Amino acid sequence: MYDFDFEKPSSIADAVAALATEDAQALGGGQTLIPTLKQRLASPSKLVSLTGIAEMQGVCDDGDAISVGGATVHADVAASGLIPALSDLAGNIGDPAVRNRGTIGGSLANNDPSACYPSAALGLGATITTNARSIAADDYFQGMFETALDEGEIITSVSFPKPQxxxxxxxxxxxxxxxxxxxxxxxxxxxxxxxxxxxxxxxxxxxxxxxxxxxxxxxxxxxxxxxxxxxxxxxxxxxxxxxxxxxxxxxxxxxxxxx
Amino acid sequence: MSQVTMTVNGKTASGDVEGRTLLSHFLRETLNLTGTHVGCDTSQCGACVVHVNGEAVKACTMLAAEADGASVDTIEGQANADGSLNVIQQAFQDHHGLQCGFCTPGMVMSTAALLKDNPKPSEAEIRDYLEGNICRCTGYHNIVKAILAASGQDVSAVAAE
Structure with missing residues (x-):
């Protein structure tokens, strides 16, 4: 890996400010980004960890929908059971150790063409909320590894309507x-x-x-x-x-x- | 460089790290805890599994700086207080759950995480949980037996195959 600076802010506002640095990049659980860095396929000047932001953690029941914090790990979504199909999907990503680190925001921001989470977001008609706006899943995914996210924009939560x-x-x-x-x-x-x-x-x-x-x-x-x-x-x-x-x-x- | 401090196997440990320093690298090179093995370095093999705040993670795919302030448990902290092998380690020895032993630290740490959440796993649950731990020697059979034994279950059904 090329070296980089590391910051771990505790609020969304601080994370957005930290990402204003040229070539700074957000870090979720790192289960894709760290292997990518090892291959020297990316050379960010700074990684801004999103795992220390309490308001981006956890799954909550909003009645007709569930809201998942952007930094929530797959294991927590798997354990929540609020939308069984979503929990089953999260519980079969990678392996247990990967599920303890990988985050929903990281997966959706990366939009790997073979990742599981994008299909749940698109299939359930989720709304992806960032520090700046809310984006319907139908508008969010824009091709292999491409999304509607702007530079430095962070997925703070994802809302999934409960299906029949x-x-x-x-x-x-x-x-x-x-x-x-x-x-x-x-x-x-x-x-x-x-x-x-x-x-x-x-x-x-x-x-x-x-x-x-x-x-x-x-x-x-x-x-x-x-x-x-x-x-x-x-x-x-x-x-x-x-x-x-x-x-x-x-x-x-x-x-x-x-x- | 910045300094990180974490609790490793119950003791406070500090060291200077670069942004890019991996937790596996910090444990092995700075703290000289070389029981955490680096097999593939691509988060496929699981030889580097440690516990961070009680959860199994792959230490080769986590930055040391991310573990600042965390509680980290490695294979070096698994033995009983008198130095004897703990239940899981003893079961791996009794049931020949290792040959070359390279994957064993990760296997033992993953087993500890499994049994914490699921004290009596079925054979299928054990095999499913070990999805991210690769062993090139044993064919997994004796590892599964060892985990059944470590959880106080009968291994004869597996042994008969």
């Missing part, structure tokens, strides 16, 4: 424990949402054809044939056709699990 039913199906790439493909299905009063991670070069996205079919008839039999393989990721773990096939299979499994 929801389920996440992850086809795990066993070495990395990331999703080879993951599908999050949520049944809400406004219709069914299907969010797909791991599959596409654009990163997490909604599968509109499945949403329309499932809103009309919420059953596994209603899931359409596999989407086009165009734009799907192809690598040594699986071809684009294989990933497209998995999208449909996992969607059917998720719908069946909701019943």
């Amino acid at each position: 039913a929801a389920n996440y199906q992850k086809f795990e790439q066993p070495a990395s424990r990331f999703a080879l493909v993951g599908v999050f299905v949520a049944k809400t009063a406004a219709g069914v949402r299907v969010a797909v991670t791991g599959a596409a070069e654009e990163g997490v996205h909604r599968w509109g054809a499945a949403e329309a079919a499932l809103t009309a008839n919420f059953s596994a039999d209603a899931v359409p044939a596999a989407p086009s393989a165009d734009g799907m990721i192809s690598d040594l773990h699986g071809s684009s056709e294989y990933r497209a096939h998995l999208v449909a299979v996992l969607t059917r499994r998720a719908v069946a699990a909701c019943a």
